[in-house]
Amino acid sequence: MAIDLHDASLHHGQVRALDAINLRVEQGERVAIIGPSGAGKSSLLHLMATAIQPSAGRLALFGEQPWQLSGRARQRLRARVGLVHQAPPLPPRQRVVTAVLAGRLGQWGIVRGLFNLLYPTDVPGVRQALAELGLADKLFVQCGQLSGGQLQRVGIARVLYQRPDLLLTDEPVSAMDPVLADHSLALLNRHAQASGVTLVASLHAVELALAHFPRVIGIREGQVVFDSPAEAVSPQMLDALYANEHLASPPLQEPAAVLTVQIPRC
Numbered sequence: 023m024a025i026d027l028h029d030a031s032l033h034h035g036q037v038r039a040l041d042a043i044n045l046r047v048e049q050g051e052r053v054a055i056i057g058p059s060g061a062g063k064s065s066l067l068h069l070m071a072t073a074i075q076p077s078a079g080r081l082a083l084f085g086e087q088p089w090q091l092s093g094r095a096r097q098r099l100r101a102r103v104g105l106v107h108q109a110p111p112l113p114p115r116q117r118v119v120t121a122v123l124a125g126r127l128g129q130w131g132i133v134r135g136l137f138n139l140l141y142p143t144d145v146p147g148v149r150q151a152l153a154e155l156g157l158a159d160k161l162f163v164q165c166g167q168l169s170g171g172q173l174q175r176v177g178i179a180r181v182l183y184q185r186p187d188l189l190l191t192d193e194p195v196s197a198m199d200p201v202l203a204d205h206s207l208a209l210l211n212r213h214a215q216a217s218g219v220t221l222v223a224s225l226h227a228v229e230l231a232l233a234h235f236p237r238v239i240g241i242r243e244g245q246v247v248f249d250s251p252a253e254a255v256s257p258q259m260l261d262a263l264y265a266n267e268h269l270a271s272p273p274l275q276e277p278a279a280v281l282t283v284q285i286p287r288c
Contacts, residue, residue, distance in 0.1 A: 023047075023048060023084070025070055025081075025082075025188070026081070026082040026083075028082075030044075030079035030080065031077050031078040031244075032074065032076055039244055040237070043066065043245070043246060049084075050219070051237060052220075052236055053236075053237045054224075054230075054232075054237070055190045055223065055224045056238060057247070058264050059226075062109075062241050067222065070083070070087075070103075070107045075089050083102075083103070083188065085125040085186075087099075092149060101128030101188070104184045104190065105181070105192070105285070106178055106181050106189075108174075108193035111118075116164065116166055117162050118162065118176055118182065119142045119148050119162060120138070120139060120178060121149060122179050123276055124186055125143055125182075129137055141189070148183060149161055151180075151182050151183045152175075154182070155178060158263060170204060171198040174194055174195060175206060178191075178206055178209070180192060182209075188220045189217060189220065189222070195225075196225055204233075208234065208237035210223070214258065223235065229243075238251075238255050240255075240263040247259075247262065248263070
């Protein structure tokens with residue numbers, strides 16, 4: 023069992039972000055989390071990443087309860103988890119090669135980690151990760167010179183280079199055009215399938231969730247509305263999930279074609 027949430031709740035002051043979530047994700051599963059803005063999707067991802075502690079209930083990762091471990095043991099557990107942020111927290115002056123290498127800092131000792139910050143030791147490995155996302159030519163560019171979509175792809179390359187057992191992505195393609203978004207999600211899924219990694223992605227685009235993930239979980243007001251195979255998600259279920267939103271529920275569209283040509287850069 024990769025993730026086991028039992029009656030997990032999260033409160034930010036008086037605001038209830040998550041309410042008694044019960045959820046299990048087996049090792050190797052690929053799951054999309056969808057729902058309206060403010061539904062608690064990001065909070066759920068950060069809870070799974072042990073970035074925040076549940077206000078009530080229990081979280082277990084790989085059979086261990088992070089908040090009952092010592093600080094050092096919890097850090098070792100976190101090294102098995104990779105998180106892709108919607109806006110990757112990359113310093114503007116940091117070079118792309120250094121940003122990607124930092125994916126393995128949790129697995130390296132302090133000396134090796136510091137050495138890699140000054141003298142990157144695995145340039146070929148980083149270049150390969152970037153090449154899969156169409157960014158091989160950005161290897162030594164500073165992150166501040168990249169667009170939002172390029173930064174998101176660097177964030178994906180970083181977590182692929184990390185090779186975690188649990189891969190969590192929070193709106194990882196929101197700044198990309200439809201073709202790049204489709205390609206990037208397909209790449210994440212291929213890597214997860216090939217290595218048996220558990221992949222959980224929070225997505226705004228319903229059509230991408232249904233096209234790339236076998237299991238889809240709908241979240242609304244901090245609660246699970248449905249947990250279903252992708253092929254069983256109906257328009258009625260989506261209407262209920264996004265009901266009373268100021269904007270209409272995201273329309274189902276045909277997914278972008280799989281890339282067979284060089285990836286454009288945005």
